[in-house]
């Protein structure tokens with residue numbers, strides 16, 4: 499069992515707080531959601547992170563998604579080293595982005611044309627600008643609980659959404675910008691229909707994570723996503739799928755392929771750069787041809803299509819395809835979460851798991867917390883991994899909107915997280931972030947962790 503030597507971490511964190519706001523360069527890293535000082539890591543390999551105190555942790559955060567092959571995959575590493583020995587930035591035309599771009603066009607039919615940028619946020623910001631430029635309309639509809647990066651008008655959750663009285667989640671976002679965002683709850687077709695009926699005249703686009711995975715894991719019913727597509731068509735509103743997490747993880751063509759729903763525009767990041775800063779937006783060529791220099795919508799970037807990211811991304815995607823990585827890790831995740839759920843059930847630990855593909859999310863079953871005698875935890879994992887054609891049957895017994903969360907979600911997770919950390923397991927440091935499986939997490943490794951999860955579950959549920 500690892501023990502966390504908090505002295506070195508605390509010392510580094512104290513110094514970091516003098517350098518960066520909250521000591522971090524992205525908020526969740528500060529452990530605010532789980533308490534305590536964040537760990538500092540010095541290296542990573544396969545499924546493991548190594549801290550500055552030389553403690554090894556099994557990593558289920560995986561840099562929040564990009565490391566689908568595991569850390570420092572040897573093939574990706576070789577392609578990166580080869581590139582670095584050649585050049586690492588041109589600011590000019592080069593063949594590396596062309597190779598990745600053509601690969602993507604071949605594999606993802608709705609990517610008729612695309613543009614590389616340096617992050618998911620940039621991809622979303624640019625896609626929204628294209629949508630406004632194309633439609634000459636200003637408002638964007640988004641869903642409560644979906645995260646689309648730190649674009650001003652996406653930092654908005656539900657106010658009284660239908661009236662457009664959305665309130666920003668962040669200081670520094672003007673009321674005018676927040677007001678241009680219409681927020682609708684997930685999984686509520688009626689609210690969606692109303693929002694379109696009221697706002698369609700001003701709506702440029704509707705944007706959704708087709709597999710919402712930033713406020714827990716909230717797989718949507720197919721009928722809901724189809725209703726969104728139909729309303730977009732009916733009211734002439736562009737549909738944007740934000741596949742920054744789901745792209746290349748649930749399938750090479752993302753959720754769009756699984757659902758057989760064609761978005762007008764799509765955004766990618768994370769896996770696409772193989773762990774380097776790469777984002778991409780693309781879709782219908784008539785829309786993408788509005789982008790400068792071909793069209794009037796301006797968008798540019800000094801390090802866009804950086805060759806190191808391009809070769810890392812292409813090597814990652816090719817390997818995912820050649821080794822059937824998605825199928826392999828989906829199956830692993832399904833089997834493992836099923837075993838974990840069964841172990842929780844046997845031990846009467848009131849924690850449920852939602853699993854979809856290689857993503858998973860732990861949340862407390864609050865009814866069971868209050869009434870232990872009624873214990874009957876059912877793993878949602880088997881429901882969620884039903885074949886694609888049965889998506890409409892997902893509709894049973896697991897949260898699909900943030901309104902359904904048990905009140906004690908964050909509290910239970912804090913203890914669960916720290917108990918696992920003590921046992922050498924690193925989950926994302928926030929109750930609402932999902933867990934990520936990688937190709938480097940073997941069945942043997944996963945099986946060896948079950949007892950540790952049970953111990954942590956017992957302690958966090960106080961049983």
Ligand SMILES: Cc1ncc(COP(=O)(O)O)c(C=O)c1O
Nearest residue numbers: 617618619645646647742743767
């Ligand atoms: C669905 C989604 N969209 C956009 C973003 C923003 O991407 P980035 O952090 O690369 O700016 C994220 C990041 O987590 C995301 O999950």
